[in-house]
Amino acid sequence: MRPFRWADGTVATSHSIVWQQATVVDSIALTPVIRRIVLRPEKPSVAAAGSHIDVRLRFGDRTDTRSYSVVDSATDGTTLAISVLATPTSRGGAAIMHALEPGDSIEITQPILDFPLRIGAPRYVLLAGGIGITAIAGMAAVLKSVGADYTLVYLGRSRRELAYLEELTAAHGSRLEVHVGDEGTSLVVTELVAAIDESAELYLCGPIRLMDAVRRAWIERELPIANLRFETFGNSGWFAPEKFTVRVPRLGIETVVGTSQSMLEALEEAGADMMFDCRKGECGLCEVRVLELDGDIDHRDVFYSERQKNARGKICCCVSRAMSPSGSGATVTIEIS
Amino acid sequence: MGESSINKLLGHPLDVWYVAAWDHEVNRTPLARTVADRPLALYRTEDGTAVALADACWHRLAPLSMGTLVGRDGIRCPYHGMLYNSAGRCISMPAQETINPSATVASFPVVERYRYVWVWLGDPAKADPSLVPDMHQMDDPAWAGDGLTIEVDCNYQLVLDNLMDLTHEEFVHSSSIGQDELSGSEFVVSHDERTVTVDRWMLGIDPPPFWLSIMRHKFPHFEGKVDRWQIIHFESPSTICIDVGVAMAGTGAPEGDRSQGVNGYVMNTISPVTDRSCVYFWAFMRNFRLESQVITTQLRDGVAGVFSEDERMLVAQQAAIDANPDYEFYGLNIDVGGMWVRRLIERQLAAEGRLPRATVPVG
Structure with a gap:
C-alpha cells in the first residue's frame, strides 16, 4: 500500500x-426492508463523501422534507444513489420512497455537505449502525483511495439491516469489522472506544442509542471531542414514537401529536407561531419550556447535554417527543418563545 | 476572418497547488488572503504548522482572520467567540453546553515548500504534495537570491502569456533587458502533460545593460559579445521558472559549458485571486557570488523595476479587454508557448468539469 502522505484538509463545498x-x-430491493434508489438530477453536482440530499415529499395536502445520505455517485455527479430503510415506525416518507419506480420524478436538493471527512488524520474508525452505512460507505472509499489507516465497523441487529455487506467486504477486506446482534456478535461500545487513541478520528452514523453510547464512552475517556464526528437527521429515538398531547395554556392550545409528525409540526398546525431553523435537533432554536409533564421525554436532539436532558425542563420540539412509560399516553404542557 | 478560439478570461483549476503566501508572512497573527475566489485565514499552530481555513465563521460568516489564536492550534471567531481547531472543527460554542456537529469550516490542505505556503482548494483526496511545482532553486544551497510579491489587477493567464513570450522585453523593457535580437532569434517549444518549455538562444550579441552589470559581478572587467539564453519552464497550473544568463561568446554555453558566464533563474508563480486579479510571487535566484547580500538586494530591486513595467502593461491590457467586450484575441507565431499553457489549463478545467470538454482538443 502507498505510504500515507496526503496533506490535511476537509472538502469545501457550497x-x-x-x-x-x-x-x-433505478430502484432495487437490497434486503426485505432496504431499497437502493438511483437518481439522475437535472443539475448534476459532485457529491463529496458524507453528503446528503433533502427530498421534498407530499403528504396529502402538505409537503415535508426528508434527508438521505448519498451512498455513492458518478464522479461527474450525473447520477447518485440513496438507500431507504422502511421500519414500522417510519413517519411515512419511506413508504413513498419505496414506491418510486424508474421514470418517476421527485424534487431533491443538490448534495449538501454537513458531515465532511477530513483527509490526513493518522487513524480512522468509521462506525455505521444499519442504514447509517449510507453516510459512511463513501468515506471508506475515499480513505481506501488515499491509503489511510482506517477500520470500518458495520453493525446491525440482523443481516437484513446490512444492505451493503457484500460489496463492502469485497472493497475493504480485513479493514471491515461486522457485528450482528442476532448472531451474538453485538458491538461492545466501551471496548471499541477503549481501543481508540488520541489522534484517531471516529465518524459515526447510526441510531441514537448507538450515538449516545459512543458519545458517553468518548467523554468518559476524555478523548478530544472534535475527533468524534457524527451526523443525525433527528429521526431516531430511544423509544418508538407514540401519540401524545401537547398543551400551551397561554395560547389556549391543546393538540395531539401523531406518530408520523413532530411536536413542532403539530404546534404549527394548531396555529402556534413557532421559531425553528435546522429541524434536525442541532441548533436549539425550536426550544420549548416544560411547565408540566405527565410521562417522560424522548430527547432525540444533539443540542442538549445529558445534564440538560435529564432535567426535563426544555425540549427541542423539532425532533424530541413525549412518551408514556405506562403506555397510557403522555401529556406535556409547555411555554413557547 | 476565422473565428478565434483564444479564451480572454480563463478560469482557474482547483485540483492544484497555489501559493497563498511567503513562508515568513504566515505566523501567529492570522493573515487574510484570497486564492482562487476563496477567502482564507492563514496562521500557524504553536508547533509551527501552517493552516488555511475558510475565512468565514460557520455561524454568521464573520471573518476568522480578524480573530485571535487560542491554545495549541485554535482560532476564535472575533464576533461570538466560536472556537475552531486547525481541522476547522468547532471545539467550543460559548453560549451552550454542546457543540453543533455541523459547525465546521473548511480546512484546506497546506504544504510548505520552496519558501512558500501552498494551498489546495479542490478535492482534498487528490492533494498529493508531489504535485507541488518544482521551484527548488528557491531554497537550494547552490542558489542565492530573493523576491517580492505583486498584486496585479488582471486575469492570471495574462501574466502567464507575458512570461511565456519574452519578445515583449524588446518593447516593454527596452532600458534594461530588451534588445532587438529577441524577436529576431529562433525558439524551440516542447510540451508534455504538465509542462511547456520554450528554448531561445541569441549568439554573439551585445549584452543589454542589466546583463552587462551582472557579468561584471563575476568577471569585473568584462567587455565584448555574449551568448544569451532564455529557457522558459512552465509547470501546470501557473508556475514559470526561467533559466536565464549570458556567457562570453563562443565559450561553449549552448553546448553546456556555462563556466564563462552568469546564470540566473527567474522564479514566478501566479495565484488567481478573482477572475480579474492575481497575486504574482517572484524571485531572482543566482548560482554565483552566493555570499554577496548586496548582489541579492540589487538584483531583487532591479527585477522589481523590470516587473513594474510588466504590471503597468498587464493592468492596461485587462482594462482594454474589459472595455472592448466585442473584440477577440488573435494569435501570432510567437504565442506558441503561451498557447500550449492555455491548452494544458483548459484540459485540466475540462477534467474538473468546469469547461465543456467539446471545446478543448484532447491530448
Missing part, C-alpha cells in the same frame, strides 16, 4: 440549497 427535479433511474 452550503447553498438548490432544489431541482431528479428522475428515478
Whole structure:
C-alpha cells in the first residue's frame, strides 16, 4: 500500500440549497426492508463523501422534507444513489420512497455537505449502525483511495439491516469489522472506544442509542471531542414514537401529536407561531419550556447535554417527543418563545 | 476572418497547488488572503504548522482572520467567540453546553515548500504534495537570491502569456533587458502533460545593460559579445521558472559549458485571486557570488523595476479587454508557448468539469 502522505484538509463545498427535479433511474430491493434508489438530477453536482440530499415529499395536502445520505455517485455527479430503510415506525416518507419506480420524478436538493471527512488524520474508525452505512460507505472509499489507516465497523441487529455487506467486504477486506446482534456478535461500545487513541478520528452514523453510547464512552475517556464526528437527521429515538398531547395554556392550545409528525409540526398546525431553523435537533432554536409533564421525554436532539436532558425542563420540539412509560399516553404542557 | 478560439478570461483549476503566501508572512497573527475566489485565514499552530481555513465563521460568516489564536492550534471567531481547531472543527460554542456537529469550516490542505505556503482548494483526496511545482532553486544551497510579491489587477493567464513570450522585453523593457535580437532569434517549444518549455538562444550579441552589470559581478572587467539564453519552464497550473544568463561568446554555453558566464533563474508563480486579479510571487535566484547580500538586494530591486513595467502593461491590457467586450484575441507565431499553457489549463478545467470538454482538443 502507498505510504500515507496526503496533506490535511476537509472538502469545501457550497452550503447553498438548490432544489431541482431528479428522475428515478433505478430502484432495487437490497434486503426485505432496504431499497437502493438511483437518481439522475437535472443539475448534476459532485457529491463529496458524507453528503446528503433533502427530498421534498407530499403528504396529502402538505409537503415535508426528508434527508438521505448519498451512498455513492458518478464522479461527474450525473447520477447518485440513496438507500431507504422502511421500519414500522417510519413517519411515512419511506413508504413513498419505496414506491418510486424508474421514470418517476421527485424534487431533491443538490448534495449538501454537513458531515465532511477530513483527509490526513493518522487513524480512522468509521462506525455505521444499519442504514447509517449510507453516510459512511463513501468515506471508506475515499480513505481506501488515499491509503489511510482506517477500520470500518458495520453493525446491525440482523443481516437484513446490512444492505451493503457484500460489496463492502469485497472493497475493504480485513479493514471491515461486522457485528450482528442476532448472531451474538453485538458491538461492545466501551471496548471499541477503549481501543481508540488520541489522534484517531471516529465518524459515526447510526441510531441514537448507538450515538449516545459512543458519545458517553468518548467523554468518559476524555478523548478530544472534535475527533468524534457524527451526523443525525433527528429521526431516531430511544423509544418508538407514540401519540401524545401537547398543551400551551397561554395560547389556549391543546393538540395531539401523531406518530408520523413532530411536536413542532403539530404546534404549527394548531396555529402556534413557532421559531425553528435546522429541524434536525442541532441548533436549539425550536426550544420549548416544560411547565408540566405527565410521562417522560424522548430527547432525540444533539443540542442538549445529558445534564440538560435529564432535567426535563426544555425540549427541542423539532425532533424530541413525549412518551408514556405506562403506555397510557403522555401529556406535556409547555411555554413557547 | 476565422473565428478565434483564444479564451480572454480563463478560469482557474482547483485540483492544484497555489501559493497563498511567503513562508515568513504566515505566523501567529492570522493573515487574510484570497486564492482562487476563496477567502482564507492563514496562521500557524504553536508547533509551527501552517493552516488555511475558510475565512468565514460557520455561524454568521464573520471573518476568522480578524480573530485571535487560542491554545495549541485554535482560532476564535472575533464576533461570538466560536472556537475552531486547525481541522476547522468547532471545539467550543460559548453560549451552550454542546457543540453543533455541523459547525465546521473548511480546512484546506497546506504544504510548505520552496519558501512558500501552498494551498489546495479542490478535492482534498487528490492533494498529493508531489504535485507541488518544482521551484527548488528557491531554497537550494547552490542558489542565492530573493523576491517580492505583486498584486496585479488582471486575469492570471495574462501574466502567464507575458512570461511565456519574452519578445515583449524588446518593447516593454527596452532600458534594461530588451534588445532587438529577441524577436529576431529562433525558439524551440516542447510540451508534455504538465509542462511547456520554450528554448531561445541569441549568439554573439551585445549584452543589454542589466546583463552587462551582472557579468561584471563575476568577471569585473568584462567587455565584448555574449551568448544569451532564455529557457522558459512552465509547470501546470501557473508556475514559470526561467533559466536565464549570458556567457562570453563562443565559450561553449549552448553546448553546456556555462563556466564563462552568469546564470540566473527567474522564479514566478501566479495565484488567481478573482477572475480579474492575481497575486504574482517572484524571485531572482543566482548560482554565483552566493555570499554577496548586496548582489541579492540589487538584483531583487532591479527585477522589481523590470516587473513594474510588466504590471503597468498587464493592468492596461485587462482594462482594454474589459472595455472592448466585442473584440477577440488573435494569435501570432510567437504565442506558441503561451498557447500550449492555455491548452494544458483548459484540459485540466475540462477534467474538473468546469469547461465543456467539446471545446478543448484532447491530448
